[in-house]
Amino acid sequence: METCMSIIIGILFAVGTYLILSKTLLRIILGTSIIGHGVNLLLLTMGGLKKGGPPLLGLNTLTFTDPLPQALILTAIVINFATTALFLVLSYRAYKVLGTDDVEQLRGYNDE
Amino acid sequence: MSWLHLIIALPFLCAILVPFLYQQFNPRIHTGWFILIVPLIIFLGLSSYIPAVSAGKIFYLTLPWIPAYDINLTAYIDGLSLTFALIISGIGFLVIWYSIYYLSRLKEALHNFYIYLLLFMGSMLGLVFSDNIFVLYVFWELTSISSFLLIAYWYEREKSRSGAQKSLLITVFGGLSMLAGFILLSMITDTYSIREMISQAAIIQAHLLFIPAMILILLGAFTKSAQFPFSIWLPDAMEAPTPISAYLHSATMVKAGIYIVARCTTIFGGDPAWFWLVTGIGLITLLYGSINAVRQTDLKALLAYSTISQLGLIMSLLGLGSAALYFQVGSAGTFYAIAIFAAIFHMVNHAVFKGCLFMAVGIIDHELGTRDIRRLGGLMHFMPVSFLMILVGSLSMAGLPPFNGFLSKELFFTSFLNALKMPFFNMETWGIILLIAAWVASVFTFVYCMIIIFKTFLGKKKDHKLKKKAHEAPVGMLIPPLILAALVVAIFFCPNVLAQHLLQPAWEAVLPALAATAPLVIKISPWHGFNTALLLTIGVIAAGTVLYITYEKWRSVYRYYPEALTLNNLYEWMLEKTEAGSRTITNWYMTGLVRDYLVYILGFTILLVGGTAVFFEGLAFDSSRDAAVNVYELVLLIGMVIAALTVLLAKSRLTSVIAVGTLGFMVVFFFVLLRAPDLALTQLVVETVTTVLFLLCLYHLPKLRREKIPLRFKAVNGVVSVAIGLVMTAVALSANSNQLFTSISGYYLDADKLAGAKNIVNAILVDFRGFDTMLEILVLTMAGFGVYTLIKLQLAVRRKENEGTK
DSSP, X not given: OHHHHHHHHHHXXXXXXXXXXXXXXXXXXXXXXXXXXXXXXXXXXXXXXXXXXXXXXXXXXXXXXXXXXHHHHHHHHHHHHHHHHHHHHHHHHHHXXXXXXXXXXXXXXXXX | OOHHHHHHHHHHHHHHHHHHHHHHXXXXXXXXXXXXXXXXXXXXXXXXXXXXXXXXXXXEEEEEEEGGGTEEEEEEEXXXXXXXXXXXXXXXXXXXXXXHHHSOTTTSOHHHHHHHHHHHHHHHHHHXXXXXXXXXXXXXXXXXXXXXXXXXXXXXXXXXXXXXXXXXXXXXXXXXXXXXXXXXXXXXXXXXXXXXXHHTHHHHHHSTTHHHHHHHHHHHHHXXXXXXXXXXXXXXXXXXXXXXXXXXXXXXXXXXXXXXHHHHHHHHTTOHHHHHHHHHHHHHHHHHHHHHHHHOOBHHHHHHHHHHXXXXXXXXXXXXXXXXXXXXXXXXXXXXXXXXXXXXXXXXHXXXXXXXXXXXXXXXXXXXXXXXXXXXXXXXXXXXXXXXXXXXXXXXXXXXXXXHHHHHHHXXXXXXXXXXXXXXXXXXXXXXXXXXXXXXXXXXXXXXXXXXXXXXXXXXXXXXXXXXXXXXXXXXXXXXXXXXXXXXXXXXXXXXXHIIIIIXXXXXXXXXXXXXXXXXXXXXXXXXXXXXXXXXXXXXXXXHHHHHHTHHHHGGGGGGSOGGGSHHHHHHHHHHHHHHHHHHHHHHHXXXXXXXXXXXXXXXXXXXXXHHHHHTTOOOOOOTTOOOOOHHHHHHHHHHHHXXXXXXXXXXXXXXXXXXXXXXXXXXXXXXXXXXXXXXXXXXXXXXXXXXXXXXXXXXXXXXXXXXXXXXXXXXXXXXHXXXXXXXXHHHHHHHHOOOSOOGGGGGXXXXXXXXXXXXXXXXXXXXXXXXXXXXXXXXXXXXXXXXXXXXXXXXXXXXXXXXXX
16 A cells, blocks of 8 residues: 555655746646645655554554654644645636736846 | 954954944944054064164064964064064054044044954954964955945945955965965975974975965065055055045055065075065066055045055065075175165055155145045145145155165165176076166155145146135044154154164065074164265266156156056956856856756766766675565566556646556565565555545646757756666665675664564664654654645635625
8 A cells, every 4th residue: 555655645746846937927836736635645645554453542443543743744744734725715816916827927126 | 362462363353342332422422542552562562572683683473373283372582573563553642643633523423443453453463463364364355345344434435435445355365375385385394383484494495386375475565565467456545534544555555565575585595486476576666656656646546556666675675685685695694685775664664654644645635525636736825734745755755864764775776786686587687677676766756745845836826626715624633644744754864763673673584594694794784985976876866856856847758658458458358358257157057946956966976976886886786685586576566667658658647646646555565575564554644635635725726737848958858867867776786786794783683682573664763763753753743733724824815805895
């Protein structure tokens, strides 16, 4: 399972990176979102998968899956949501004001 | 902390007060009057050390700075550093006095001037007193920086700026190589103290790095002391106000290189490479400077070239004297070491007579508005006092009695005559050539000294070429150069007072070992019979007079020198090429495109992470502990791959957004399967809201265009993306396979006992790592505000626009 997950993580990162390198703002946002999923799965995989029951005390199991990555991921999901939302609205604003969603045309001033 | 440290720190401390003094008293009282006290205190304070130092005592005072790294402010007073420090403070006093009249208190930015000047004075004192190489280096570069600031004092002039830049580039280049040389020495000797390095001179001389260290340190000394071919910065530095030229660029800063060479003589001396480098470069500089000085028409440029030539003279003497440390020299060491004595003596004399000359030329410039020889002439009757000063200074420089230059010029010839007798270093054949070169240079020195005197003060007055009417300077301005002129004569009549109290201890400081075994007993006297040295001087006068009289006939020789081959052209060419080259390189990679910068960042990530993993054998693959894969999971995995690829290939916005949403929901399923219920719940909510947000924005954002990206770019993007994917896979696999230590999660399994919670993940978030969660909420709030304002702001703008159209 871990090996399969590692391959999936690699694919997610590759797809996300390719999207980030493109010119359209929407694609870039989608790319960060996909990389976010990749990171979450990476964290989860690093702790080992299915090593026991869910980390809830009071169930009838003696072993639990590692709870620490899950706590980290929970934070990551929320932060990821916040940044994606801000980024999305920002790009929407940028398009409204400047009339383009092409990163190459959003270069600002030539300071030379 | 000692008095000496206070003395070094005094200029820096006073520099802080300058702006306040300027603000309070300018223009009622010239700021210079306050500053004048500083060098006076330093001079008097240092004078109190003279009796002890001349008795052979050496002071060694340490103030800890960074003791952990063995870097301390160690002040070291011996004859050499004291001689330099007295010149620095003494000439500094006179120069500041002179500057009070030279710089108008109504027009000039005096506060800047005096801050820079004090900065220089402090760093120069620090330089000569420091024993620690790093402290010395810091002071060394500070003198370069303050020199830069002072040359560019009239920064609105283009020439001042370029001159300042040139001096900074050349001297800082030298300073850096000197630092490298010092570091090599400290690697050999395992100490940062020059005094301890000197005690290990034998180890250094036998070491493989001896020659590189020597060359690097000499580069520093030669650039600072304007030796050929680094001398080109000094004539351009004449754009500085004349007090600065007199102080930094003839009396003190340019002598820093001399100081370093003298200090390092014990370390490197006795080696043929040192002997030939220092003597040879010194002699070439001496010749180059004096021959070029003759053709100058600007008085200050003439003095600049004469300074270059005189510095070369001192340098060549230091080189000759280093032969005294040659291992086969035997008892003749002291005989050759007279050259070192001559060098120190001439250095003092030069500071005195050249200071006087610069100030006098400054007076001419100040009162007449020009210093071009072609416009001057017949000034003797209008400026008699200035004439007197120029006469004394020039004749002393030419080496005539009864002025101090005569004495050191005699010693200079004596040293070269002594060197003829050296039975080593091939001096049997080369000695006579060196002597001839020294003699020829002296002839040219004589010629340019005559030019200064006769072309400016005698002959016909050229009133029509002058902007102002010729008249003498105010008395206050005349006093400082007059003091120096008086010193020129005084040293001639009682040289032994100076020799006994300062020069002898300085000589002993340069050659401590020799001083212990065979001390130098020297009595300078103006008259010692008709010896060879005197005959050489007479020859100089005769040949010089002939050359001066026939100057108009042979001056055209200079025109044959091709203009394209000058060192200045080389410098300009190098500067231009460096600028153009760095611009090309920068423009090549700083494209201004976010995509390119991302490629650099990702490229380095691949190299660093992947490279480290390969290099330190961190890659591992071990699937024995893997959990089993069941059918749903396999289906989900395949679904995720399809979703991800759909995003990549989708042509419409809707498809790609829905694909990303699908991907997110599949992750939710995974969380369920992988025993993470909390994550699944959160992700479900977040993913839903995100997808809705995306769809909302879709309404406003433009349609996805087919991106017109060149194939080359696409290929690079593809390679980088695949490489990132591979690296991440490798990282994930290795992280699983390398179980370097056991999980720290065991602690949290006691959540029930520790925090009274059944849900471990929740306990971690709100109890164990509560602060993290709080900050996370803060981030979320900030993002929320951001989103809100971005939308609201736009509405406000739109409303205003609407009102505008109405």
